[in-house]
Amino acid sequence: MASEDEEFTMLFQDFYPSLCRFLECLLGGRAPLAQDLAQESFLQLHRTAWGTLPVGEARFWLYRVARNMAINEFRKSNTRYRLFDRVVEAMRPRTRNPEQEYETQERQALVLEMLQTLPEDQRAALLLREQEQLSYKEIGQVLNISESKVKVDIFRARASLRERWSKRAKTAGANV
């Protein structure tokens, strides 16, 4: 029992932060909600699937469950919460120097804003690829879709972001 808990703790330490980050980006920066959902996913794993899943599967299981929870949240949530969370998140005190902090915040806010323009399935596929470095096959397992759909989704997501990014850069250049 103790060794099971130790194994679980190791898995938790390895993947809880990245699961939080994945959910935070998926949910448009709602960090506390992302942390709650990540915790709930691990709790479900510990209660139901831990011990029955092959070790390598646990990670995919976690991402699958967490993403389903996030989809439920999309259905429940509304713009008011998202705006409120963004305002609060923007005001969150940090420890770095103010200039660096401001730049990081700006950059992160821009990444979130861009990601939010994508459909949820494309966003999830792209995040799993760019942040978690999962292969197309693994992403297909997590999202329960075929490898070819993963490939198309990731390409479309990149193409769409690239276009938006260049439009934004042009607008910024015109303003300067």
Next chain:
Amino acid sequence: MSCSFTEKISSLIDGELSQTEAREVEQHVLNCSECEQVRADFLSLRSQIASYESSLELTVQNRALKKILAPRRSAGLRWAFATPAVAFATLLIIGAIVGLLFYQSKRASQSQTTAEVQTPAPAPSASVEKNKQAAPEASPEPSRETPSTAPNKNEKETTRPKREPATPIKRPLVREPKPGEQFASVPERVRSADTETMTAMHFETSETLLLAFKNVRLDEPGAAAEVSHERKRAKQLVYQNMMLRREADTAGDVQISSLLESLEPILIDIANLPDQPDAEAIRIIRERVERKNIVALLRVNSTALARALD
């Protein structure tokens, strides 16, 4: 992106092409400036997304692990109370059970009193009520009704114990005793009624505070002062909350006690906010208030108490 190779560039940077395909695309990129730009842009996007930093703190992570590894029973209980609907239903069931027990004991005591009233008083130790009924003219009260109406009044009061059990909420009444009413249980009733009134007022004040706290606009100038007002108010309410919770515990009022217990940590958190409000802390408190559905519970309970007191 007019070049037919652009889709393959996406797979290329993901390492999802076979060796032959990869070599072919690499060769193409060397000769196609558009594809070269696409690859550079895709890689730049990758670095932007990959460098996103989560705002997770180590303390939050450790707390989460502790909660997950905690014994199952307590975690289950926490889950039950974390879901507002389940918590509310639980409170209702507990309230109903307590109400039923209270109602039964009250009915038993009332039927006993009625029996005593209907029996002629043989000894001087009879209750004040019995004395009043036996000799209404002898009462010293100045506001007493005329003797002609008094018998009707007495008749009503004799039948009252039979009607009272039909009232859904059996809470002590907060009002001045009318002439000729039963006085045997008055001291205890008045004390309880005061507590009920205070609880109802406390719920209303807390509800107002939480609503105000929820509506503080942090992005506006003077927000710090606004929060400092809520903080001060919360400090006052914390002590009142503790006192009322103890009273409710002593009286065995589980419903009120549970609600006060849920409210207390929120009030303490608001009261302990620093001078310069921490936006993260404020958000956590606000989310907890919403998750526990505490504002609605306060409203429901204060309304129920107020109705019972009317």
